Amino acid sequence: MIDLFPYNTLQVHAQAKNFIELNSPDQLLPTDEPLLFLGGGANILFTKDFPGTVAKINFSGIKVIKEIDSDVLVEAAAGQNWHDLVMWSVNHNLSGLENMALIPGTVGAAVVGNIAAYGQNQGDVVNSVRVLDLSTNKAVNLSHQDCRFFYRDSAFKHEFKDKLLIISVTYRLSKKAHFDTAYHSRYESLEKILTQFATPPYTIQQVANAVIKIRTVKMPDWTKIGTAGSFFKNPFVSRQRLIELQSQIKELQFYPTEKMLYPHPDDPIFKRTDQVKIPTGRLLDELGWLGKKIGNVSTFEKHALVIVNLGGATGAEIYEYSSLMRADIKKNFDIDLEYEVHII
Ligand SMILES: Cc1cc2nc3c(=O)[nH]c(=O)nc-3n(C[C@H](O)[C@H](O)[C@H](O)COP(=O)(O)OP(=O)(O)OC[C@H]3O[C@@H](n4cnc5c(N)ncnc54)[C@H](O)[C@@H]3O)c2cc1C
Incomplete structure (x- = not known):
């Protein structure tokens, strides 16, 4: 048994029956029990122990x-x-x-x-x-x-x-920078930061620096606090439902599917032509989830979609917290949130 605490950014304790570090893809893998590959553990929630081998992928280059x-x-x-x-x-x-x-x-x-x-x-x-x-x-x-x-x-x-x-x-x-202002102006915060220290045409380095600046302020530092980033995906609703929601939620933003930047033509998103994407964080905000604390679990003070482990929370407690969020969104807005985090 090995404690997976150091291997998941939500910082929960869970035991793996076996644990191996894969330093090469040629290393032999067990075939007689469940196997779970693990990278940095930044998108996974262990709600229970893992009854097989966790293989941490180490080979890099x-x-x-x-x-x-x-x-x-x-x-x-x-x-x-x-x-x-x-x-x-x-x-x-x-x-x-x-x-x-x-x-x-x-x-x-x-x-x-x-x-x-x-x-x-x-x-x-x-x-x-x-x-x-x-x-x-x-x-x-x-x-x-x-x-x-x-x-x-x-x-x-x-x-x-x-x-x-x-x-x-x-x-x-x-080899050519693809920074086009029309495209990026959809991301106002990025454009705003860039104009503070650079002038167009922006270089690749300037864009990366701007992204790092924003993320350092907007996201929790996962090396210090337990988190897996955004817990749920952003949902899609019909345009009719959007109008109803906008009467309930002030300044609810939305994103038309034809403007989505996920260019796979078979993506089910493009089949939902009458639908728009809306931000889960704003819905949660509206229901008072920003910074709401239950036991040792909370949301990040600047982003209601980001759940944080305040220290000592179990995976089951974090899952329970997320279930309450889901139920609240279902009850108030009749929307079924999909998990972005891999739940074990
Ligand atoms: C603070 C913070 C901010 C974040 N911001 C973003 C963001 O802006 N955008 C975004 O998209 N995500 C974001 N995330 C989520 C996370 O960083 C990504 O999902 C990331 O790709 C997880 O990488 P990982 O190696 O830690 O994955 P893990 O959690 O280790 O694994 C994730 C899944 O991939 C599988 N897997 C891992 N390696 C392999 C492999 N070699 N072969 C097969 N399967 C494999 C695992 O079994 C698991 O199912 C954020 C997370 C945090 C903590």
Whole structure:
């Protein structure tokens, strides 16, 4: 038995029956009990002990594969720290990852959750993913399309779940900065910070610096306080329902699906043409969840969507807190929130 406390950013105690550190994708994996891959543990909540092997992905590294016109293919190992990869790309003047600076975790998990920030998504820049098929023990390459990147979603959360180990990810990054003000002006806070210390056209470094500045103020420091970032996804509602909600909630913002920056044509989002995305944080705010404390669990004082462990909360207590939030949203707004965090 090993305590997973040091391996999850929500800082909960849970026991794993077995624990291994994978320093190479060639290392043998157990086949006779449940297996859970773990990167930085920044998107997972352990509500109970794990009755099998937790395999922590440690193998890391970044290498340039080749240049194609103004693009560069860069391969990063699954256990590579995500923020370090972003800063590597920024320091090499390669664009595509800079808006996703300071997101905790590893490269492999970034693909699983199709992480995103300020309009940039993992799915925009992934070229291919190398995986180990656990049923054959053979490594194969998956194309971008095989990954089915949707809004905070991918095939790794569905048909590939527990069947494939992500070994490495190849990104297609651009030698040209793609900062276009019309596109980024949708993210007013980013634009505002940038204008404080830079003038357009902004460099990749300036954008990354602005993102780091905002995130340092707006998000809790996960190295000090237990958190997994946003707990739920943002929901979709019909335009009719939006009008009703706007009469209840002052200044409720929304985002039309045709403007969504998740460009997979099969994404169910694009089939909901009459629907808009609304911010869960604002709904929770309206119901008084900002900073609400129950036992040792609370929401972050600046963001009601971010649950924090004030110290000593169990996984079950955090789950119970999140269930109360979900029930409150259902009761008041008839919306079923979907978890962004992987619940064990
Ligand atoms: C303060 C804070 C801010 C955050 N901000 C953002 C944000 O802006 N945008 C965003 O999208 N997310 C954000 N997150 C969420 C989190 O950082 C991401 O989901 C990140 O990708 C998690 O990486 P990880 O390595 O810690 O994943 P883990 O929690 O270790 O794993 C997540 C899932 O991926 C699976 N997995 C991990 N590695 C592999 C592998 N090699 N092969 C197969 N499966 C694997 C695990 O089994 C698990 O199901 C934030 C989190 C925190 C704490």
